[in-house]
Amino acid sequence: MGSIPAFLLRHTVEIEPFEGEGPFGPEFGTAVTERAFVDEKRRLVRDAEGAEVVSETTVYMRLAATCPAGSRVTVNGRTSYVITASRRDGGGLPTPDHLEVALQ
Template sequence: MNVPGWLMPHRITVEPYAGDGAYGPTYGPREMVAALVVETRKRVHDREGREAVATAQIITAPDLDCPPESRVTLPSGRITRALAVTPYTAPGLPVPQCTEVMCQ
């Protein structure tokens, strides 16, 4: 079971991180995604284990393609990057599956 659509009233744009190129980071094609966005401050660890402060928490569908370092445009128009991405699944249990993205 996935998170119901009515719980995701916001729209964000995700450009999946594809690696570093000769001129800096490269990204995949943009995708508009339904999400629940909460702009809050939390301490998280980035993909290299360093402590960072996230300023936005995003909850979205479990099939989101958003590796750490992806570029995310929030509903406010602010462009940020994904620090930590966590899939939540509970096979066999009657709880919704989702993906949490913590953004810089």
């Protein structure tokens, strides 16, 4: 199957990739626009430190998208931050490869 089918990517999100901490707080890269599928459902996820955090939105996009934890993402006019980003790569199996991103 390869990549997630384009007909499923019905939404548009703007991603400002997290680049690290600067002297005045977090620093973000240049904003890029990605096609995505947005699921606005509250669920419990674990952050990078293992703490349980409530995610309000899950975004599914193409596997090649760059969206590390801490990135700023704008969805439907609302800006959120990435709790965790998970690569779903089937390694050649007939699965829809994609990036799953949990937002605060």
